[in-house]
Amino acid sequence: MTSTGPGSVFARIDQAVLGPPDAPRRFLTVHVGSCAVRLFPEESRRALYGPRRDEALGAAVWRQAVFEARREPRDGDGAGRLFLAWLVLPGLYRNLHRILRLWRRVDRADLEAEALLAVLAALDAADPDGPDAVGLLIKEVVNRMWAYAKRVTREIPVVDIGAFADAGNTTVPSEERPRSPEGWEVHISPPPCRGGLYATLRFAEPRPQHDGRQTGTRLPDLVFRARRHEEADVIGTLHLRPAGARR
Structure with missing residues (x-):
């Protein structure tokens, strides 16, 4: 898993979801067939991206994460949406670093913020039961990251x-x-x-x-x-x- 800088947007999402070591652990309860499985955040990510991931378990994690993010009130603490964004982050790291290497003018914090906004914007349109649902959402977010980077590089600074x-x-x-x-x-x-x-x-x-x-x-x-x-x-x-x- 690729790490991010301590002051970056992605790092703050990590801190908000994982919390300090002595804090109560958040977990996600998913249903696979007739079985209910309780997963901590790291286990949820491994179900989606791990080398020995279970496709059925990964689909259940994604479906439950989308369901909880959508049902929370808009004036709530946003924990469900934040957790969903945290699950998506590993799928964005490769393109994040490619963009930063290609265009030095792109600010990392702005690019990460744009990615987070793209996740939240795509949440309502996401189909948790569709084939490769998480892959399609990641692709949509990545496309928006590249579009943002290209737009920034076309901007010409002007004098006041x-x-x-x-x-x-x-x-x-x-x-x-x-x-x-x-x-x-x-x-x-x-x-x-x-x-x-x-x-x-x-x-x-x-x-x-x-x-x-x-x-x-x-x-x-x-x-x-x-x-x-x-x-x-x-x-x-x-x-x-x-x-x-x-x-």
């Missing part, structure tokens, strides 16, 4: 437009502006507009020196960097001044 606009329009006091000694600054002031983002663009270029003497500037390069294409729209007015000069 409001914060970007506020930062761009913030005026820094002249005494707080970094000054480039013996350099040039190019400021591009955008034309007035009512909508959209706008802010002054600033390019700074120091005056190269050699042996303490100025050897000229790369002013053409600086203006070249701030230029616009001849077919592009006008984005503002260009101002050239020594670094730190008053406006």
